Amino acid sequence: MQHDIHAQAQRAQAELQQAVARLDAARAAYQDGAGAQVGQALARQADLQRKSATADAEVQAADAAFRAAFEAAGFERTDAVRAAQRRKGDAQDLAEATRAALQRCGTHLGRDMIEASAQGRAYLWAHEKAYAAYARAQAHQAIAEAGAQIARAMALMAHVPLDDSGHEDWQGRPSPSEATAHELKAARSAFILQALTELATARPEYATRPHVEMLGACDLGPLTERELLTPGQVHMARHKLEKLATAP
Incomplete structure (x- = not known):
């Protein structure tokens, strides 16, 4: 039995190492792959959004300047009016080009989010499985180190009748069945498990799952777990991208 306890602990440690290796691979796939691409796409989108807002403000300012110049010239096409009109046209062209770039960026970001969601969920799953393997390995190690002593205490208590149980036969008669005898002996040592x-x-660690150094944090970079697309959202995103690709 002692050999089995240590063999189980060794198997649990081996399974932990395998789980950590899968976690490292999933982390690298996400952080060096779609996760990094999403981060870059989000940065580009934020930059283009700022530039688009600036361009729209310039259109409004140029339009106001054109109207003022046109009115000041008595609604004649003077050089000043033409200059203001060119400024307005340039601002409109710039704003339109920026909006088009922002739309293309959104399309690329949509594709990246589909891939990042798949890799991100695989990363989250690998982290959860690695934590489970870590917890099991710790449990088996504790059993291997202290299990024999606790088991001996439970075995000793198996022969100590409970003082406050109606199931004890104080006349010393055997239990009616092996299953009943087992349940009674287990009840006699239940206080150990309760303690x-x-x-x-x-x-x-019971209230809050601890950070495990060998597993590291599950860092999704620019995204949160709630931002990862569900399978249903992925289907909708793919459909939307297909419609955009076939639009005239």
Whole structure:
């Protein structure tokens, strides 16, 4: 039995190492792949949004200047009016080109978000699986280190009748079945499991899942978990991109 306990602990450690390797691969795929592309696309979009707002403001200013110059010239096409008109036309061209670039950026960002959502969810899943493997490995290690001592205490208590149980036969008669005998013996040592549970709930790790150094944080970079597209949203995004691609 002792050999089995340590063998299980070794298998749990091996599974942990495999899970960490899968996590590292998923993290690299996301952070060096679609995650980085989304970050760049978001930065471009924010830059173009600022430039578009500036261009729109310039259109309004140029239009106001043109109207003022035209009125000052008695609604004649003077050189000053022509200059103001050229300024207005240039501003409108710039604003239109900026809006078109912003639209193209949005299309590219939509494609990047589809891929980033797939890679991001794979990354999140790998992180969850790695944490589960870590927790199991810690549990098996604790059993390997202290399990034998706790098990001996439970075995000793299996022969100590409960003082406040109606199931105990104080005349020493055997239990009617092997299953009943097992349940009774388990009940006699239940306080040990209860004490362990109380110790567990008092630890900070019970209230909040701890940061595990070997796993690292699950960093999605420019995105949050809530921003990752669901399968349904991915389907809708693909449909929208297909319509844009076939639009005249």
